[in-house]
Amino acid sequence: xxxxxxxxKYLFRKEGQxxxxxxxxxxxxxxxYWYRQDPGQGLRLIYYSQIVNDFQKGDIAEGYSxxxxxxxxFPLTVTSAQKNPTAFYLCAxxxxxxxxxxxxxxxxxxxxxx
Amino acid sequence: xxxxxxxxxxxxxxxxxxxxxxxxxxxxxxSYGLFWYKQPSSGEMIFLIYQGSYDEQNATEGRYSLxxxxxxxxxxxxxxxxxxxxxxxxxxxxxxDTGGFKTIFGAGTRxxxxx
Numbered sequence: 001x002x003x004x005x006x007x008x009k010y011l012f013r014k015e016g017q018x019x020x021x022x023x024x025x026x027x028x029x030x031x032x033y034w035y036r037q038d039p040g041q042g043l044r045l046i047y048y049s050q051i052v053n054d055f056q057k058g059d060i061a062e063g064y065s066x067x068x069x070x071x072x073x074f075p076l077t078v079t080s081a082q083k084n085p086t087a088f089y090l091c092a093x094x095x096x097x098x099x100x101x102x103x104x105x106x107x108x109x110x111x112x113x114x
Numbered sequence: 115x116x117x118x119x120x121x122x123x124x125x126x127x128x129x130x131x132x133x134x135x136x137x138x139x140x141x142x143x144x145s146y147g148l149f150w151y152k153q154p155s156s157g158e159m160i161f162l163i164y165q166g167s168y169d170e171q172n173a174t175e176g177r178y179s180l181x182x183x184x185x186x187x188x189x190x191x192x193x194x195x196x197x198x199x200x201x202x203x204x205x206x207x208x209x210x211d212t213g214g215f216k217t218i219f220g221a222g223t224r225x226x227x228x229x
Contacts, residue, residue, distance in 0.1 A: 033217075042205055042219040043159075058216065088157060099147040099209045100166055103217060105159035 002027045004106035006091050011111045013085075021076045021109045023091035032074040033092040033103065036060060043090065049074055050097045078111065085113045116141050118206050118220035126226045127196045134181070135191040135223045137206030146210035148189040149217070150180065153203040162204075165189055193225075201227045 004025045013019045025032065031050050035043040045058030049068040063082025068074050074093075078085045088110050092103040117140040127133035139148065150162040165173045165180045173180040181190040193200055206220040 042221045045216055045218075048216065090157075090159060092159070099145055099211060100164070101147075102149055102161045102164055103159075104161065105151075108157040110157075 004091060004093055004104055006089075006106035006109050009107065009109060011109055013111070013113050015113055016080045017113075018080060019078050019085075019111065019113075021078065021089055021091075021111070023074045023076065023106060025072050025074075025091075025093045025104075025106075027093055027095075027104060028071070029093035029095050029104070030071070031094045031097040031101075032068065033094075034058075034064070034066065034074070034076045035090045035092065037088045037090060037108075046076065046089075048097075078113075085111060087111060116208065116210065116218050118208055118218055120206055120220035120223050122223045123221075124224045124226065126228060127193075127200075128228050129198060130195055132192060132194045133196055133225065135193070135204050135206075135225065137189045137191065137220060139187050139189060139206070139208050141187075141208065141210045143210040146208055148180070148182070149207040149209070150178070150189075150191045151205045151207060151219075152200075153205065153222070155202070159205070163191070196227045198227050198229060201225060 007022045033048040034046040047066040049055035065077045090108045091106040094101040094103045119138045146167045148165045152160045163175045163178045165182045177194045179192045203222045205222045209217045
């Protein structure tokens with residue numbers, strides 16, 4: 001079955017620690033995205049990548065970093081510089097980055113930092 | 115500037131009835147795509163329907179249809195014959211050329227289907 005996997009589903013960290021969220025897709029999609037969702041709100045774009053070894057900042061990139069070394073993988077690191085990291089994180093992919101292509105989403109990772 | 119507005123924080127509908135979820139958008143680009151996603155309580159986002167800015171016909175996918183009024187910049191989602199499983203958050207989204215192919219999302223509408 002093709003799809004996007006994110007692990008783990010729930011993640012707990014102490015303040016001051018970096019943490020990496022995994023995102024893997026086997027849909028052969030070129031474009032991948034990371035979103036943050038806070039309770040009762042819509043999605044905000046953190047980073048996106050249109051092709052391997054290339055990525056761009058989204059609207060709220062501060063305190064986050066990404067890499068895209070393989071087409072199928074787009075891990076997100078939440079650094080200690082992110083002031084309010086507790087949130088629901090969603091990874092997505094699309095065939096390409098054109099306007100017509102819908103995004104497919106993973107199940108999400110709920111990060112709690114205390 | 116790109117913007118998506120969903121003015122209904124919550125909506126109630128009786129099972130088997132139709133419901134319309136509102137969405138208005140703002141873009142200066144001529145080429146753009148409009149999307150609706152469903153987010154159940156499990157959290158994952160499910161793609162429902164797509165409408166391109168140059169499509170003359172309203173999009174339909176099973177019980178979902180998109181009422182696209184380009185001049186008014188509105189892209190309302192119509193769900194016919196509501197089912198209990200339709201209870202979820204619904205997000206309107208847009209992607210255009212000027213936005214660097216980023217997708218922006220509205221704040222969402224929570225739909226409650228009553229038995």
